Amino acid sequence: MTGKPPLLEIRNLRKYFEQNSNIVDMLLRREPNQVQAVDDVSLTLEENESIAVIGESGCGKTTLLLTLIGLHDITDGEIVYKGKSISEFDKPDWKRYRRNVQVVFQDPFNSLDPKMTIEETLQEPLKIHGIKNREKRVRDVLEHVELNPPEKYLHKKPRNLSGGEKQRVSIARGLILEPDIILADEPVSMLDVSTQAAVLKKMKELIEDFGVSMIYISHDLSTVSYISDTVNVMYLGRIVETAPTEQILADPKHPYTEELVSAVPIPDPSHDRQRTQMSGAPRDPVNLDEGCRFRDRCPAVIPPDDIEISQEAYREIIEFRELLQRDEVAFERVMNTIDKSYPDDRKMAKAIREDYFTHDLTGENGAVLNEALIAFANEKQDVAVKRLQERFKSICETTPPTVEDENGWCVACHHYDQNVADLQVEQPKTAQSD
Amino acid sequence: MTEPLLEAEDLTVQYETDGGMVTAVSDASFVINEGEFFGLAGESGCGKSTTAKSIIGGLDPNGQISSGTIRYRGKEIQDYTEKQFNEELRWKEIAWIPQSAMNSLDPLQTVSEQAVEIGTVHTEMSETELREQLKEMFSIVGLQESRINDYPHQFSGGMQQRAVIALALFLEPSLIIADEPTTALDVIMQDQIFKHLDEIKEKLNTSLLLITHDISVIFESCETVAIMHASQLAEYGSVDAVYANPRHPYAFMFKEAFPDVREPDRDLEVIEGYPPQLGDEIGFCSFVDRCPWATEECREAAPELEPVDDDDPRHVAGCFRKDEAYEMYQSNRLSSQSGDSTTAITSEDD
Numbered sequence: 001m002t003g004k005p006p007l008l009e010i011r012n013l014r015k016y017f018e019q020n021s022n023i024v025d026m027l028l029r030r031e032p033n034q035v036q037a038v039d040d041v042s043l044t045l046e047e048n049e050s051i052a053v054i055g056e057s058g059c060g061k062t063t064l065l066l067t068l069i070g071l072h073d074i075t076d077g078e079i080v081y082k083g084k085s086i087s088e089f090d091k092p093d094w095k096r097y098r099r100n101v102q103v104v105f106q107d108p109f110n111s112l113d114p115k116m117t118i119e120e121t122l123q124e125p126l127k128i129h130g131i132k133n134r135e136k137r138v139r140d141v142l143e144h145v146e147l148n149p150p151e152k153y154l155h156k157k158p159r160n161l162s163g164g165e166k167q168r169v170s171i172a173r174g175l176i177l178e179p180d181i182i183l184a185d186e187p188v189s190m191l192d193v194s195t196q197a198a199v200l201k202k203m204k205e206l207i208e209d210f211g212v213s214m215i216y217i218s219h220d221l222s223t224v225s226y227i228s229d230t231v232n233v234m235y236l237g238r239i240v241e242t243a244p245t246e247q248i249l250a251d252p253k254h255p256y257t258e259e260l261v262s263a264v265p266i267p268d269p270s271h272d273r274q275r276t277q278m279s280g281a282p283r284d285p286v287n288l289d290e291g292c293r294f295r296d297r298c299p300a301v302i303p304p305d306d307i308e309i310s311q312e313a314y315r316e317i318i319e320f321r322e323l324l325q326r327d328e329v330a331f332e333r334v335m336n337t338i339d340k341s342y343p344d345d346r347k348m349a350k351a352i353r354e355d356y357f358t359h360d361l362t363g364e365n366g367a368v369l370n371e372a373l374i375a376f377a378n379e380k381q382d383v384a385v386k387r388l389q390e391r392f393k394s395i396c397e398t399t400p401p402t403v404e405d406e407n408g409w410c411v412a413c414h415h416y417d418q419n420v421a422d423l424q425v426e427q428p429k430t431a432q433s434d
Numbered sequence: 435m436t437e438p439l440l441e442a443e444d445l446t447v448q449y450e451t452d453g454g455m456v457t458a459v460s461d462a463s464f465v466i467n468e469g470e471f472f473g474l475a476g477e478s479g480c481g482k483s484t485t486a487k488s489i490i491g492g493l494d495p496n497g498q499i500s501s502g503t504i505r506y507r508g509k510e511i512q513d514y515t516e517k518q519f520n521e522e523l524r525w526k527e528i529a530w531i532p533q534s535a536m537n538s539l540d541p542l543q544t545v546s547e548q549a550v551e552i553g554t555v556h557t558e559m560s561e562t563e564l565r566e567q568l569k570e571m572f573s574i575v576g577l578q579e580s581r582i583n584d585y586p587h588q589f590s591g592g593m594q595q596r597a598v599i600a601l602a603l604f605l606e607p608s609l610i611i612a613d614e615p616t617t618a619l620d621v622i623m624q625d626q627i628f629k630h631l632d633e634i635k636e637k638l639n640t641s642l643l644l645i646t647h648d649i650s651v652i653f654e655s656c657e658t659v660a661i662m663h664a665s666q667l668a669e670y671g672s673v674d675a676v677y678a679n680p681r682h683p684y685a686f687m688f689k690e691a692f693p694d695v696r697e698p699d700r701d702l703e704v705i706e707g708y709p710p711q712l713g714d715e716i717g718f719c720s721f722v723d724r725c726p727w728a729t730e731e732c733r734e735a736a737p738e739l740e741p742v743d744d745d746d747p748r749h750v751a752g753c754f755r756k757d758e759a760y761e762m763y764q765s766n767r768l769s770s771q772s773g774d775s776t777t778a779i780t781s782e783d784d
């Protein structure tokens with residue numbers, strides 16, 4: 001190893017926003033909510049490397065990118081470019097950084113100025129940075145992105161180009177300043193599949209030819225292998241797994257990555273893929289507590305050591321408790337199913353249990369659930385939540401540490417607390433306790 | 435043989451524009467049976483949405499069915515008036531999940547109010563019955579029944595999408611037309627929605643015309659696939675037949691353009707060029723400018739859909755060279771793969 005610092009290092013980066021309050025919040029003078037868009041993210045980008053950040057919409061990918069280019073203040077943590085933190089940048093540093101870090105946006109239809117010709121579009125950044133020899137550079141870069149011959153394109157306006165051609169122009173604009181880093185936000189998601197492949201291939205070649213590094217941001221796992229060697233999987237503001245692309249596709253470790261990979265459709269009718277077992281959507285990243293961000297949907301959420309309960313039964317409890325905490329239990333609907341002439345909290349608790357729980361719970365587990373439901377039936381929601389929390393506390397309610405193996409494979413999940421390799425996959429499916 | 439649910443025969447749809455007539459669908463024929471999931475694929479602008487809109491009388495005002503017939507349960511509907519569509523077909527027979535489902539709910543009404551409004555126009559059911567039906571559909575698509583009384587903005591994006599689907603389904607139509615229903619969604623949400631559609635099919639034997647640019651979704655979820663290129667139906671048949679034995683050059687190149695996470699290294703097909711401008715008459719193969727196997731003949735007439743010789747009797751392709759092109763393609767692909775590696779070696783020597 002040389003002593004040279006990485007090209008770009010993101011250290012424990014946080015970006016929180018204050019959520020706009022609605023009218024009710026204002027009337028009640030509530031504190032504004034914290035949106036935890038990027039929450040303790042660390043990434044390293046080496047020279048000539050292409051890494052991907054993959055996650056569902058809303059997971060914080062675009063906020064991460066905008067923070068990287070200085071469009072958002074940093075809430076906490078550091079972005080270090082060639083050894084210098086951007087919080088210490090002076091004006092010339094910023095100018096150098098802006099030139100060396102370029103963005104290719106998702107939508108080629110909106111990111112090009114419709115009034116400018118391709119030549120004007122590509123000359124503009126050169127002018128801004130006072131670079132000479134502009135005509136030659138424009139031609140060269142057009143050739144590189146395979147808009148050949150350049151004369152055919154120089155005087156066209158964006159509306160006369162196909163989607164694939166427009167995206168090539170955006171890439172050319174990203175490259176023309178010969179940056180060190182390209183940040184690409186869903187660069188091919190608006191393109192038809194027949195051009196997607198070509199554009200991705202081209203980007204990959206350019207990384208190699210120009211010695212550029214890239215952070216590729218996308219929700220799409222199916223094409224990531226064509227562009228990035230390493231994948232970071234992001235969920236609700238955090239990176240949950242990092243690994244070499246081919247390995248993560250073949251053998252995802254984190255329960256969320258597993259779900260994500262297994263939900264990718266396979267273009268082969270004879271392949272029998274199981275539909276996802278997940279329900280619901282990610283939570284809003286608002287006022288999150290400690291703990292694993294995925295625990296309300298995680299099929300492998302870990303029951304406490306000191307009680308005996310099957311994985312499925314435990315999942316139901318955790319899911320129900322989340323609904324309870326978010327005030328989303330359909331009380332009225334369930335009440336409509338019972339005879340309301342004698343409001344009896346036991347009857348109500350039973351009805352809720354029958355509605356929300358398919359697994360039998362006996363012994364202490366069953367007793368605690370019943371107490372909680374009776375509390376809920378008596379409109380003591382807090383008591384209900386507390387009761388369930390006490391008995392059914394999961395280690396997943398604490399933040400999982402990120403563990404790393406010698407090949408740089410990182411996972412943040414309590415199943416891997418010791419070691420990336422050591423998932424005790426099958427949760428104990430023991431009989432009920434008594 | 436039972437009667438097909440929907441048949442399109444030589445369907446041609448055109449738009450009147452400032453630049454003259456634009457043909458968006460040219461001589462397309464296909465059949466959708468009861469309980470069948472039928473996928474229509476192709477790149478943007480090829481005429482998928484136009485095909486779908488023509489079936490339910492939803493074409494833009496400058497669009498028209500210029501020739502051909504559409505039959506629903508044997509009855510010709512291509513000349514139906516707005517009133518006939520409303521009284522006989524929309525919602526209770528054929529429901530529509532639009533491309534931008536997210537924006538298709540009225541923000542000022544709760545979902546149940548919208549349902550009651552639709553139900554009162556199109557059926558004799560009482561308000562209570564309609565609400566019960568909607569509740570049932572909510573639970574099928576995985577939404578809490580109590581939420582039928584929510585306003586659209588109270589749902590997250592994925593939930594809105596499901597609410598739209600529930601609304602499309604609640605009068606138990608025989609055919610659902612879904613135009614890119616999951617294109618804006620992430621894979622997990624997409625998979626959840628298809629899980630619900632699978633369930634609905636199982637419970638109600640509903641048919642689906644699924645329009646998407648993503649052939650992976652069709653291969654997984656449909657029995658039948660049709661592939662369109664620039665207004666023409668290139669090929670259609672059972673997903674197994676089209677997958678194993680594709681004949682139209684666009685169909686097999688399109689299929690090879692899709693990535694497969696099982697083979698992250700596979701070379702993806704690139705289809706060069708772009709579709710032609712489509713004028714009044716399409717008297718040629720619309721793939722001719724992009725097709726590596728094109729000959730003069732392909733410019734002189736539009737190829738007809740003809741049976742492909744395999745064990746799927748519905749499998750047809752519209753290409754003059756359908757019996758040779760695929761073979762040439764496959765042997766070419768094999769030799770070019772070995773060719774690639776030789777060039778790589780030589781260039782390293784330089």
Ligand SMILES: Nc1ncnc2c1ncn2[C@@H]1O[C@H](COP(=O)(O)OP(=O)(O)O)[C@@H](O)[C@H]1O
Nearest residue numbers: 449451456458477478479480481482483484494
């Ligand atoms: N209202 C319209 N007026 C004129 N042309 C239209 C109109 N709607 C669609 N088209 C054209 O018809 C063709 C097919 O479009 P469409 O059916 O929307 O394709 P797809 O759904 O496959 O993307 C395209 O060339 C499109 O530009």
Ligand code: SF4
Nearest residue numbers: 292295298396413414
């Ligand atoms: S920490 Fe717990 S909830 Fe989070 S992914 Fe791992 S098992 Fe699931």
Ligand code: SF4
Nearest residue numbers: 719722725732753754
């Ligand atoms: S060979 Fe001719 S008819 Fe067949 S797809 Fe190519 S251009 Fe069309």
Ligand SMILES: [Mg+2]
Nearest residue numbers: 482483533613
């Ligand atoms: Mg469309």
